[in-house]
Amino acid sequence: MADYIFRLPDIGEGIAEAEIVNWHVAVGDMIGEDQPLVDMMTDKATVEIESPVAGRIVRLAGAVGDQVSIGSELVVIEVEGDTQEVAAEPVATEQPVVCDAPALPPNASTNAEAANAPEASQPAPQSAPPGDSGARAKVLAAPSVRARARDLGVDLSQVKTADGRVRHGDLDSFLLYHGAQGYRAPSAGAIRPDETVKVAGLRRRIAEKMAASKRHIPHFTYVEEVDVTALEAMRVELNEGRGDRPRLTVLPFLIAAICDTLPDHPMLNARYDDEAGVVTRFGEVHMGIATQTDAGLMVPVVRSAQALNLWQLATEIARLAEVARTGKARSEELSGSTLTITSLGPLGGIATTPVINRPEVAIIGPNKIVERPMFVPDGLGGERIEKRKLMNISISCDHRVVDGWDAASFTQALKTLLEAPVRLFAR
Known part of the structure; x- marks a missing residue:
């Protein structure tokens, strides 16, 4: 048995914390995967959070009315399996995770190798286009960055960074630069057909x-x-x-x-x-x-x-x-x-x-x-x-x-x- 630490995921752009408005579970409850855990309220909406795993509730983050920061511990669930296997990637944290990206061509060198290589070294690698079905390498990115890139149709391997990890700022810079070259992200949803609705x-x-x-x-x-x-x-x-x-x-x-x-x-x-x-x-x-x-x-x-x-x-x-x-x-x-x-x-x-x-x-x-x-009175005649x-x-x-x-x-x-x-x- 092991403890799975489920952290509050990013439930809205710009949201730093959310309020607990209703628990669907209690300590000691046995739950299944995708079972509702809690309703969290932000200044935009109330969101129902579901469990990513099955197990027994060990600890809850707080009581109704408490505020929980994004990425903070929300629920601890006792599950079957090895601790390292279960807790290797807690849900919705901002820790780096790997994401599929086009692989380097055979015999291609890394930047560090290229810097020390003789002039006769292999040519610089060429990135595969989005949707390439060839071998895939790994790009470091937080879950929220990966999801945003996926929604925008951006291949993260095309985004240049200082340390190899793609952040929101790197994605913003990519969009600004390529926007000037005619890049346009695809629409998030299909175009709705025109319709006539009778007011009745x-x-x-x-x-x-x-x-x-x-x-x-x-x-x-x-x-x-x-x-x-x-x-x-x-x-x-x-x-x-x-x-x-x-x-x-x-x-x-x-x-x-x-x-x-x-x-x-x-x-x-x-x-x-x-x-x-x-x-x-x-x-x-x-x-x-x-x-x-x-x-x-x-x-x-x-x-x-x-x-x-x-x-x-x-x-x-x-x-x-x-x-x-x-x-x-x-x-x-x-x-x-x-x-x-x-x-x-x-x-x-x-x-x-x-x-x-x-x-x-x-x-x-x-x-x-x-x-x-x-400005409020300070009790001493000032503010x-x-x-x-x-x-x-x-x-x-x-x-x-x-x-x-x-x-x-x-x-x-x-x-x-x-x-x-x-x-x-x-x-």
Whole structure:
């Protein structure tokens, strides 16, 4: 028996680390090859990682919410066989590995031999073209470099390096040089045929509703930056001790904060009947959750959201998302919202200009969380630079019944609450 160290592979260009969001295995489990191990979340997507070998789980890298660097130990698996045989090439590390490349012609000398050889030595070797079926030599390259070269259709033996190992920079230089000579990498995918798609069913209703909203409502959008460092720390801590309760995302915190802020800003939790010229301001918050489904955008509704705690909100959000995506939502679960929140999660961008869910008068769009340096008080009357987690919040409003001052005042009050999230537990 031997231990196989499986390291976190390169799961995205430019990604340095990923967050553990869900383990599919536990220490002591027997697993098969290609069995799902863990879901890892980057700022771009959530990726399911599968096991390259069969065996027994010996050690896991961390708990849900922990960050794991690319190339770091992710899982240790006890397998049958010799240690050296198993661990000779851990999956997805950046250690040099060999890759097939055209061989040198018979009797060809190496560069070092050529430097010391007499003038009558053999001619300089000529590299075989890509796809040559002759004998193959070996070129040193990391797995990510080898995969990138394969996708680009580049023969690594043609890439010149200082020490014989091809790196991303060497590949970049090759592409720049040969690009000037007319080199063009092949397309990654086949050309799709032209197609005509009829806008029908739910897609047509969405189109009609969005067009009516933009046609009738004079939108304006206000965007504010919020420091969510403390909120994210609280979220991680609560998730670590959640037991059998659902995992908390940022969304329940946002809804709870919105509900606590609305009593002082009732003009936003409202619906406008423009034909009757009447605005109805609601006491309860029936929060619409814009949800993407295979059929199109749906807005299931969390009823009386102001009466639910964080865990109850998380449970209801998950339930509604599931019934919406599976087409099992009842009509009463898809109507009657008084205010809508729309979030694209890690795809949320820096700022958005969401379209109001008519006849509501406002819609709130949280954007993705990013890390940036900020000046913060140092406790001594001065400031220091610190890495903080920041998120922009966009709010679009109906300018017929909501003024810019109203939107700004509400958003600033919401910002204050989100930046001191402990206040949410006083509700």
